[in-house]
Amino acid sequence: MGKKKRGTQEAATMTEPVAVESTVDNLRGNLEEIKTYEGVIGYILRNSTSATIDLKDPTKIIDYAILSSSSVDASQELSELFDLGDVKKIILEGKEVKILSLTIDENKVSIFTEKNVDQEKILKRIRST
Amino acid sequence: MATWEVKVMSNEVYSFALKSALDEIRNVCPDVTSTFMFREDGEIVAGDESTPEKTMVRVVNAFDSILEKAEAIGGVEGITLEGSNGRVDVSYVKDLYLVTVTSKKADMNFVNTVTRVLIPTVLKLLDNIHPTSLKSNPPSPKIEPEIPAVEESEETVEEDAIEEPKEIIDPETKPELALPEPPVNQLIVENLGGLLVPSDTVRIDTEILSQWDSLYDDKKIEEVIIETFDGKSARSKVKPIKGSKYEGKGIIRMPEKIQIDLGVRKGELVRVKPIVE
Numbered sequence: 001m002g003k004k005k006r007g008t009q010e011a012a013t014m015t016e017p018v019a020v021e022s023t024v025d026n027l028r029g030n031l032e033e034i035k036t037y038e039g040v041i042g043y044i045l046r047n048s049t050s051a052t053i054d055l056k057d058p059t060k061i062i063d064y065a066i067l068s069s070s071s072v073d074a075s076q077e078l079s080e081l082f083d084l085g086d087v088k089k090i091i092l093e094g095k096e097v098k099i100l101s102l103t104i105d106e107n108k109v110s111i112f113t114e115k116n117v118d119q120e121k122i123l124k125r126i127r128s129t
Numbered sequence: 130m131a132t133w134e135v136k137v138m139s140n141e142v143y144s145f146a147l148k149s150a151l152d153e154i155r156n157v158c159p160d161v162t163s164t165f166m167f168r169e170d171g172e173i174v175a176g177d178e179s180t181p182e183k184t185m186v187r188v189v190n191a192f193d194s195i196l197e198k199a200e201a202i203g204g205v206e207g208i209t210l211e212g213s214n215g216r217v218d219v220s221y222v223k224d225l226y227l228v229t230v231t232s233k234k235a236d237m238n239f240v241n242t243v244t245r246v247l248i249p250t251v252l253k254l255l256d257n258i259h260p261t262s263l264k265s266n267p268p269s270p271k272i273e274p275e276i277p278a279v280e281e282s283e284e285t286v287e288e289d290a291i292e293e294p295k296e297i298i299d300p301e302t303k304p305e306l307a308l309p310e311p312p313v314n315q316l317i318v319e320n321l322g323g324l325l326v327p328s329d330t331v332r333i334d335t336e337i338l339s340q341w342d343s344l345y346d347d348k349k350i351e352e353v354i355i356e357t358f359d360g361k362s363a364r365s366k367v368k369p370i371k372g373s374k375y376e377g378k379g380i381i382r383m384p385e386k387i388q389i390d391l392g393v394r395k396g397e398l399v400r401v402k403p404i405v406e
Contacts, residue, residue: 063201070194075210077191081184082163082230084212091209092195094202 023105028052030125031109039117041097044068044110055112064099067092068110071101091119102126143255147175150251155179157243160235162215164244166225169196170379171398172315174225182358186398188228190317192219220244223252311354311402312344318397319375321382330366331355332382333401338369341403352404355381361391364404 024047031043035054042055044065055061075087092099093115100119101110104126111122151164155177165176165185171193173185192208199205205226208219216237218229227248231240314337321332331353341350356362365387370376381401388394 060201063198066198067195067201070198071208074191074195074208075212078188078210078217079212081187081191082217083214084210084216085214086212088211088213089209090211091207092202092205093207093209094199094204095206096203097201099202 024107027104027107027109027126030128031111034111034122034125037117037122039114040122041112041114043112045107046109047107064110064112067099068101068108071099071110072103072108075101089123144175146251146255147248148177150247151175151177154229154243154247158231158235158240160232161229161240162232163230164228166222166227166248168225171317185228186358188217189398190396192226222248223256225252311405312341313400313402314379315398316379316381316401318388318393318395318399319380319382320388320395321384326384327366328384328386330368330384331387331401332368332370332375334376334379335369336377338367345403345405348405350403350405352406353401354404355383355387355391356400356402357391357393358398358400359392363387363390367403 024045027045031045031052031054034040035043041057042053042064044054045052046069053061053065055064071090071092075090078084079087087103090099090101092101096115098113098115098117098119099110100113100122101108102123103109109126111119111126113119113122147166151166154164155161163177163180163184165180165188166174167185167189168174171189173182173189176182176185195208196205204221205219206221208217210217213233215230215232215235218231218241220227220229227244229240229244231237314333316333333353338350342348351366352364353367354362354364370380370382375382381399383393391399393399
């Protein structure tokens with residue numbers, strides 16, 4: 001009995017990193033596909049160990065990165081303040097650009113699009129990760 | 130009655146009208162748990178009766194860094210935060226941000242219909258009635274050409290400033306020939322430290338100080354009253370802020386001692402008004 005239990009624990013330990021790795025890989029794959037959608041300007045993918053930024057206009061990288069992390073920080077603060085529970089998504093709508101931010105497992109994703117892009121298709125794709 | 134008094138009064142009426150509209154939104158849509166409005170500079174204009182001012186300040190602070198960088202996306206038109214138990218919507222209406230917090234059950238189509246009709250209508254009406262009310266609260270010296278300067282009433286004004294900060298339009302405390310009520314500026318606390326820094330002096334923007342100086346007939350403002358949203362207040366000496374890093378950012382640099390006395394810390398909002406002597 002004891003032996004069996006140990007075996008299960010070991011298996012779990014071994015498979016966990018693979019699962020995390022595959023989530024990130026899937027996410028990256030989905031984001032690469034989303035990037036080809038019309039009106040998509042780029043994305044930022046961050047987790048505790050790495051960050052990927054892919055933007056059509058590299059001069060905006062810093063501003064967009066700050067906006068992305070500020071949105072996530074604000075959402076956490078407001079979620080606590082108003083007891084909103086788990087944050088599903090944050091949409092920051094500018095006059096020219098829209099930013100969709102969400103957290104998938106430990107990965108924080110922000111996708112930048114032109115204002116008139118329908119984000120539902122993007123959301124569907126990203127949530128299929 | 131001085132021009133400035135009329136302006137303050139109309140600002141009060143303006144805030145009251147907006148507050149009533151926000152309360153009405155909550156009556157019509159019970160799933161709206163909180164709603165308030167603030168300006169781009171962070172000044173809270175009006176809030177519904179059940180939302181504490183401290184909560185509004187925290188929300189404004191949370192959005193601060195987003196609004197600071199908003200230029201990169203052409204300015205913020207809206208923010209939506211969707212959680213598993215509810216959501217927060219921020220929409221830009223006529224130079225103001227309207228924050229609406231709703232529960233999970235809320236019919237967002239209905240809420241949006243109400244807010245997007247009611248608030249712009251009220252704003253438009255107020256704008257028609259008194260266009261200057263839409264401008265920021267601190268009085269500008271340019272629109273204050275005829276301020277009566279009566280030496281005898283200075284002491285009364287100072288007492289009002291300390292004891293009854295909110296009674297701006299109370300007719301009993303405002304004689305016709307009094308100096309203008311001290312303007313109230315909302316500023317963000319920033320630390321002020323160092324070996325040679327006096328612990329009884331705060332530093333604020335030179336522009337605010339010169340506005341006050343002009344308002345009070347070029348009297349030099351040397352002290353201020355600082356009020357917190359918890360109702361604490363302290364009197365302190367004031368000097369202009371040093372360093373371009375801090376200028377024009379709506380901050381008050383405050384020594385630790387005053388922060389402790391007031392129970393505030395870096396990043397929190399306080400109200401500051403001049404003491405005229």
